[in-house]
Amino acid sequence: MKSSIKFFLLGLIGILPLLFGCGGGGGESGPDTTPPVVSIVSPANGATNVPTTSTVSVTFNEAMNSSTINATTFTVTAGGTPVAGAISSSGTTYTFTPSGSLATDTLHTVTVTTGATDVAGNAMAANFTSSFTTVSVPVTVDVSIGDNFFTPQSITIKVGDTVRWTNNGAALHTTTSGTSPTANGIWGSAILASGESFSFTFTQAGIFPYFCSVHPGIMTGTVTVQ
Numbered sequence: 001m002k003s004s005i006k007f008f009l010l011g012l013i014g015i016l017p018l019l020f021g022c023g024g025g026g027g028e029s030g031p032d033t034t035p036p037v038v039s040i041v042s043p044a045n046g047a048t049n050v051p052t053t054s055t056v057s058v059t060f061n062e063a064m065n066s067s068t069i070n071a072t073t074f075t076v077t078a079g080g081t082p083v084a085g086a087i088s089s090s091g092t093t094y095t096f097t098p099s100g101s102l103a104t105d106t107l108h109t110v111t112v113t114t115g116a117t118d119v120a121g122n123a124m125a126a127n128f129t130s131s132f133t134t135v136s137v138p139v140t141v142d143v144s145i146g147d148n149f150f151t152p153q154s155i156t157i158k159v160g161d162t163v164r165w166t167n168n169g170a171a172l173h174t175t176t177s178g179t180s181p182t183a184n185g186i187w188g189s190a191i192l193a194s195g196e197s198f199s200f201t202f203t204q205a206g207i208f209p210y211f212c213s214v215h216p217g218i219m220t221g222t223v224t225v226q
């Protein structure tokens with residue numbers, strides 16, 4: 001009898017660690033209940049002069065159920081009218097590629113609805129919206145060169161527009177970018193005889209002073225590009 005009690009006690013000691021030990025591993029987390037959010041949108045919200053060949057992409061902060069990101073839940077509208085296109089994905093980024101060029105000079109709205117869910121099935125807390133405006137149709141604006149002035153002296157154009165200077169005077173003149181008398185190399189015509197023209201297309205916004213290198217300090221002008 002004594003030996004059987006001893007074996008029983010030894011056995012009890014042997015299983016104690018199984019009953020009470022090894023509890024410190026922990027680290028298991030509860031189910032994912034956090035709504036996903038759009039962390040990056042391209043073009044950026046409020047962007048202007050967006051090329052009409054742009055695609056539109058949204059990047060989520062976590063893995064999504066890709067079947068829930070479709071033509072119903074991820075849309076682009078132009079002036080309220082849906083834009084036709086296809087959706088593709090790479091990682092957590094979903095890209096809308098329009099079927100054709102976007103409309104020019106138009107406010108576009110990007111929407112991702114709460115129908116989009118993450119892989120755990122959590123919907124976005126609210127619809128995501130963002131907007132951007134496409135470039136306007138480029139135009140050519142004329143500036144007349146006289147003896148000795150530019151007319152109009154100051155003009156305001158949009159990104160993508162072209163300025164065409166024409167020498168309507170009798171003397172020789174140039175149009176040279178920079179603050180007179182220092183050229184900055186953005187553009188510079190050859191010396192223009194009467195009747196000759198020079199054109200330059202502005203691809204960046206900014207304020208661009210220029211002058212005539214034949215008559216520095218006398219002939220200056222400014223192109224403001226928005």
Ligand SMILES: [Cu+2]
Nearest residue numbers: 173212214215
């Ligand atoms: Cu001049």
